[in-house]
Amino acid sequence: MTENVVLPAEDRPPHAGEPLPARARLGVGAVVVLVLLAFAVTIGIGMVRGATGTEVVEPAVSASPPSAADPQVGVYVHVAGAVREAGLYRLEVGDRVADAVARAGGFAEDAARDGVNLARPVADGEQIVVPVTGAEVTAGGAAPAAGASDGVVDLNTATREQLDTLPRIGPALADRIIAWRDENGRFTSVDDLSSIPGFGDKMIEALRDLVRV
Structure with a gap:
């Protein structure tokens, strides 16, 4: 004689049209949650990639470099x-x-x-x-060069070579005279030489009769 075994309600297979047991409903719900979670993670990854992986297009480089500005x-x-x-x-x-x-x-x-x-x-x-x-x-x-006419060198018009002919005036001091003249304009007195480095009182007195302004 076969003994009938009665299964608990939650373990018995549902009949057609009969609602699922509570344990089965929980299992299905968990699967749905996992699917939704995976879908959300996929979307999130795509958004992050879209924010940080934007393609950067480098500007086109000309085959020939721009020409330098023409000099004045x-x-x-x-x-x-x-x-x-x-x-x-x-x-x-x-x-x-x-x-x-x-x-x-x-x-x-x-x-x-x-x-x-x-x-x-x-x-x-x-x-x-x-x-x-x-x-x-x-x-x-x-x-005129020194020695021409009256032999006196004009401090306002003399060239470097003319100034170089004066005693104790070499090329360096001649350049200083011309530089002072360019910066300050005409000499108004022989004593203006005292404003130029290298000219002391004794040198100016020695040149006084050899130069003019």
């Missing part, structure tokens, strides 16, 4: 002598001596205006010396 076109001339503001000036190609004198403030009151050819085109690197009234002028429009 022009000429540089040193205007000295009997002008209001002696110095180094930049002029345009094709400018003339008249333009250089104008850039230097024009003629000084004691300028020998006929001593320079105002119509002559200027050249890069040249020195234009406007002589003072009464000074002998060479064909180039510069004051």
Whole structure:
């Protein structure tokens, strides 16, 4: 005789249309939660990748580097002598001596205006010396070298070579005289040499009869 075994309600298979036992419902719910959790993790990973893995497009590099700026076109001339503001000036190609004198403030009151050819085109690197009234002028429009005329060197118009002929004045001191002249304008007195390093009272007295302003 077969004995009928009665299973607990939660272990018995459900009949059609009969609701699932509580334990079965919990199992199905757990599976659904795991699926949703996995789906949420997948979406989260995609969002993180989208935020941090954005593709960076490098700017296109030109095959040839940009050309450097073209240098300024022009000429540089040193205007000295009997002008209001002696110095180094930049002029345009094709400018003339008249333009250089104008850039230097024009003629000084004691300028020998006929001593320079105002119509002559200027050249890069040249020195234009406007002589003072009464000074002998060479064909180039510069004051005469030391020894010419009365043999006295004009501090306002003398070139480096002319200054170098003076006693105890070498190339270094000659350059200092020209630099002071370019920065401060004309010498108004021989005593202005005392403002230049290297010129003491004794040297100035020795030069007093050899130079003029």
